[in-house]
Amino acid sequence: MLDRADLRRAYRAEEEACVAERLEQAAPARKVAGEAAALAIDLIEGARAQTASGIDAFLQQYGLDTEEGIALMCLAEALLRVPDSRTA
Structure with a gap:
């Protein structure tokens, strides 16, 4: 639980420190987004490479x-x- 002292410290923190911390926290999300995009490309290319059969x-x-x-x-x-x- 966040107490008032922690809340005040967070509210009064330096902008550069806050931005650096948020960027550090966002780094894993950027990595996951890149992996997801790579997987999506692989799946799309695989689907396009398959020849249609039957009803398709x-x-x-x-x-x-x-x-x-x-x-x-x-x-x-x-x-x-x-x-x-x-x-x-």
């Missing part, structure tokens, strides 16, 4: 920016609306 390859071939892709999406939506024997 199909969706890449017929994206929604093509007429075929839009037609397939319309067909899929229509099939969802057709009742089967259990839902009729």
